[in-house]
Amino acid sequence: MRRTSRLLAAVAAAATLVTGAITVTPALAAPEPLSQGQPVTTSSTEFDWSTGDEAVDGDPGTRWSSAWSDDQWISVDLGSVQEIDGVALDWEAAYASGYRIEVSDDGAGWSSIYSTDDSTGGDETLAVTGSGRFVRLFVTERATVYGVSLWEFQVFGPDDGTTPDPSDESLLSYGRTGSASSQQHDANCWECSPDKAFDLDPASRWATATDTGWTDEGWIAVDLGAPAHVTSVVLQWDPAFATSYSIDVSADGTTWTTVHSTTSGSGFKETIPLDADGRHVRVHMTDRSGPYGYSLWEFQVYGTGGAPQAPPAEPADPDFDDLELVWNDEFDGAAGTPADPSRWTIDPGLPNNNEQQYYTPEGNGFHDGQGNFVIEARREAYEGREYTSHRMNTSNRFHAQYGRFEARVQVPEGRGLWPAFWMMGTDFLEGRPWPYNGEVDIMEFIGQEPHEAHSTLHAPAYNGAGGYGGSYGLPGGGKISDGFHTFAAEWDSQGIRYFLDDEEVFYADKETVEATRGPWIYDHEFYMILNLAVGGDWPGPPDGTTPFPSRYVIDYVRVYQ
The missing domain is CATH 2.60.120.260 (Galactose-binding domain-like)
Known part of the structure; x- marks a missing residue:
């Protein structure tokens, strides 16, 4: 967007308003010149107290003055190439009748954007058009026998003080x-x-x-x-x-x-x-x-x-004050039955993260007949492993972008136990490797640390132990493992808010993540995962105090949009 010049806007705002017999002059907030306080070079200096810096210091009582000859100049370095649409000159009595305003990207090659041979001095406000890192006043003819002298040399651009969105x-x-x-x-x-x-x-x-x-x-x-x-x-x-x-x-x-x-x-x-x-x-x-x-x-x-190509449309952000249930499992199946295959994909096999269990295709995940689903970790030999457990996900059953994702669960306590409720980007199913697909950990719990849970994001620039997240506990400091608790994430295009029992415990703000950690890679569809790991890099191995079998009990999983 093109913005109004700060200099010209101030001039326009200074126009006198007449209402009946009352004349009102609006108060002005002086625009900030691009040149103020910037480095200055000059062709010459008359006195050691009248250097070029005195013309860009914002003080109308200090000035630059030159040697007594024509072809004098003062140049200011704006620090980077800027759009220029205004120059203000506040001349002392020794002014120039002829001069040019010039711009340059490198301080070597100059282009004129304004010239005159009949200036009368005083205060001059010039509307100019150009761009450059350096702006120079080049004097071609003095109006007096002396040099030239400026109280202020101000350069203005179109910026109105706001950063374009x-x-x-x-x-x-x-x-x-x-x-x-x-x-x-x-x-x-x-x-x-x-x-x-x-x-x-x-x-x-x-x-x-x-x-x-x-x-x-x-x-x-x-x-x-x-x-x-x-x-x-x-x-x-x-x-x-x-x-x-x-x-x-x-x-x-x-x-x-x-x-x-x-x-x-x-x-x-x-x-x-x-x-x-x-x-x-x-x-x-x-x-x-x-x-x-x-x-x-x-x-x-x-x-x-240009010739812009429309990017893929993104879903609208949810209104978290007005949500509708779009997917759920209340786990009302008969005792001993596996997860509903229309909702869940069973994920058997060897684990990651140096975990010690084997995820079995059946037996370690079942309904308890009381409205819950149980993931049970056991100490038993299976496929060369000492422990078995269960992992299931909604891949190819339910994928979503944005909304509220929540589960009411009871986690098990014990060294080396690692239950989780989390999400993976669906492009993982298409072959994109972790962590490029993105991972959203709504809840992770380490069994030997029963007073806190964890919520974390993983991306190429921050993952594993360097993931972006937070840890939290119950308001009263009790053990999270002592009862059922609801863990939730409210996710939209601006970030992800994490909740424990409807109390916000951590906020991953997209803008903050991008500014401090790296790319935000979560604006696409994800699927949900429930699992109970045994051992691994984070919790370490179980020991003789770890109870087996251990149960991760899920009352429900719900998604609102």
């Missing part, structure tokens, strides 16, 4: 053609080609190649398909990010203009507001954050024009 504009880069300086393709990053940064899949990424060694020079670019006005760029970095880079635009993909640059890139998610035009947009990286190359999960370009 990408959702206000169209996503222009989705599915468009990408190119890069190189791409990685090995066991550490399979098919990490540039298109992966434009696929709206935050679990796939582009990375620079390793076959020639890691280097500081690298780039990735996208062809928007047609000329576009670019209002923002969003970068979701892998840990291999750039501390120094520029955002460049081009009409033809050959000649580039820098519209943003930084030497203090922070990684994670960076949203960069822009006001630039071009068909091609490039991130040009020149300094690495670490020993590796560069890698981006997402490179998103927002604006107008």
Whole structure:
């Protein structure tokens, strides 16, 4: 979106209002110049107290003054390429009758955006159009025998103090053609080609190649398909990010203009507001954050024009104050019967995480005839294992994106016991490996720690012991294993809230995760899983105090949308 100039808006707001016989002049909040406090260079300085810095300090009582000759100049470095639409000059008595306002991206090649040969000095407010990192006042003719002198030299841009929200504009880069300086393709990053940064899949990424060694020079670019006005760029970095880079635009993909640059890139998610035009947009990286190359999960370009392709539609966020039950199992089956096959897929076999049980196809999961389902861990030999248990899930039965997912359960206490109620991204069923598919642990419980439970998210950038989550207990500090408790997750496009007995215990905020840990990979369908593990990396092995058989009892599982 194009924004109103801070300078021109202030001028317009200063217009006098007349109501009857009363004249009212509105109070103004002075706009912040882009130039204030920025580095300044000058052609000369008359006195040691009248340096160029005095013209950009916001103090109308200090000034810059030059030597007594023509062709004097003062230049301010805005720190990055900015859109310029206003310059204010507050001249001292020694003013210039002829001068130019010039802009430059590099401080070497200059373009004039305003010129005059009949200035009368005083306070001048100039409406100009241009962009650049450097803005220069170049004096061609003095009005007096002295040099030139400015109380204030102020440069203004179109920013109104707000950061543009990408959702206000169209996503222009989705599915468009990408190119890069190189791409990685090995066991550490399979098919990490540039298109992966434009696929709206935050679990796939582009990375620079390793076959020639890691280097500081690298780039990735996208062809928007047609000329576009670019209002923002969003970068979701892998840990291999750039501390120094520029955002460049081009009409033809050959000649580039820098519209943003930084030497203090922070990684994670960076949203960069822009006001630039071009068909091609490039991130040009020149300094690495670490020993590796560069890698981006997402490179998103927002604006107008181009040839945008509509991304897949996402479901609406649920209204958690007005939900309807869409799936449930109350476990009202007859005693001894297995889980309802229309609702559950039994998942037998060997476990993960160095667990010690074998998940049997039958026998360890059954209805108790009292409205519950029991997952029972036993100490018994089976398929070379010392313990047996049960795992079941809703894969190919029920998949969902967003809603409230809850289960009322009683967990078993005992060293090495590990019951869980959790979800896996359905693309796991299509062959995408963990953790790229995403995992949402609504509840995990470690049997030797009966006073707390855990809720965790797992993604490529944060998983296993480094997952993003929280631990919590009952308000009174009692044992969670002493009775039934309801564990729930309320999930939408903004994050996931976790509940224990309807009390919120942890919130995974999407924006916070993206800004501090890495990509948010949960905006797609998931399926639910119930299991009881024995041993493993987290709880460690059972011992002689662990009760067997141990029962994980589920009263119900319900999903609301």
